[in-house]
Amino acid sequence: MNMIHHRVDQLDLNLLKVFEAVYREKHLGRAAAMLFLTPSAVSHAMRRLREHLGDPLFVRDGRCMRPTPVCARMAPELLEELANLRSLLQRWGVFEPAKSRQHFRLAMPDAIEVMLLPDLVKLLAEEAPNTSLTTAHLDRRDMVSSLAGNVLDVAIDVAVPIDSDLQFQPLFHDQMCLVTRKDHALAQKMTAKRYLNAEHIAVSSRAAGTVIEDASLAKLGLTRKVALRCQNYHSAVAIAESSDFALTIPLALARTITAGKGLVISKLPFELPSVDLNLYWHSDMENDAANVWFRKLILDHFSLSDVFQP
Numbered sequence: 001m002n003m004i005h006h007r008v009d010q011l012d013l014n015l016l017k018v019f020e021a022v023y024r025e026k027h028l029g030r031a032a033a034m035l036f037l038t039p040s041a042v043s044h045a046m047r048r049l050r051e052h053l054g055d056p057l058f059v060r061d062g063r064c065m066r067p068t069p070v071c072a073r074m075a076p077e078l079l080e081e082l083a084n085l086r087s088l089l090q091r092w093g094v095f096e097p098a099k100s101r102q103h104f105r106l107a108m109p110d111a112i113e114v115m116l117l118p119d120l121v122k123l124l125a126e127e128a129p130n131t132s133l134t135t136a137h138l139d140r141r142d143m144v145s146s147l148a149g150n151v152l153d154v155a156i157d158v159a160v161p162i163d164s165d166l167q168f169q170p171l172f173h174d175q176m177c178l179v180t181r182k183d184h185a186l187a188q189k190m191t192a193k194r195y196l197n198a199e200h201i202a203v204s205s206r207a208a209g210t211v212i213e214d215a216s217l218a219k220l221g222l223t224r225k226v227a228l229r230c231q232n233y234h235s236a237v238a239i240a241e242s243s244d245f246a247l248t249i250p251l252a253l254a255r256t257i258t259a260g261k262g263l264v265i266s267k268l269p270f271e272l273p274s275v276d277l278n279l280y281w282h283s284d285m286e287n288d289a290a291n292v293w294f295r296k297l298i299l300d301h302f303s304l305s306d307v308f309q310p
Helices: 003-009 014-025 028-035 039-053 069-090 110-127 140-148 192-197 212-219 233-241 251-257 289-304
Strands: 058-061 064-067 103-108 132-137 154-158 166-174 176-181 199-203 225-230 246-250 263-266 275-282
Touching: 014 028, 014 039, 014 069, 028 039, 064 069, 103 110, 103 289, 110 132, 110 233, 110 251, 110 289, 140 154, 140 166, 140 275, 154 289, 166 251, 166 289, 176 233, 176 251, 199 233, 225 233, 233 246, 233 251, 233 263, 246 251, 251 263, 275 289
Parallel strands: 103 132, 103 154, 199 225, 199 246
Antiparallel strands: 058 064, 154 275, 166 275, 176 246, 176 263
């Protein structure tokens, strides 16, 4: 390790405060008065700092202290960093959206991102313009560890049993609906029999396993014909628009991704359980000012946006 770096690691930060005063005043006596120290104490502190940094720092020029070339080059940057440190310490535990450079990290299902992200980016630009945001695909298996390890700040997911270290708040309850072409038989007349006999699209990122609507139908003793299983709702909507396939989909999502297309949103012929979404965060972040603010931003958006209203 470089010896100067080694010495800096052991540096008493109080010496930097003395250096700042001497650099600004260019005079030991005035620097001492500013710091309420004796001139000998200031002289001793400067000697220790010279030893740490391996540079004389100042040379006497009459009654004044003139910075060495290295000191003159490095001091402005050092003083700027000291000012930043003071500002940070003054704001410790406080979150000021308009000034913060916080980087937020949010995980959620792809279907939620298309509904939430455009408005969330706009809100951040308006209320916290210097912050940044990363969104990630939600892997339910890693949600607890990612929130605990500060890989994520918050996550949005369907209501699931949670670890004792997590906190959550309901975001919204959504009903399932049916999306078809305008001239589809189900758009003309919806019955349970017609629905079950139609060809359906199932959406899941998994290659196998029961999707939520089929699990709900099974509880009613019903089954439907799944003609196609695809990975995302955008693909499913495009297929529904150009085929006789029907798509069962959460209503809020349907409103978002079918706008302007030749599709009809219809009520299902039977009641299926609602899709409940929660906002999750780790207990350690319960009172963190930035996390609290970000959670409120998301919660307020869900409560006020027309997309998420019944």
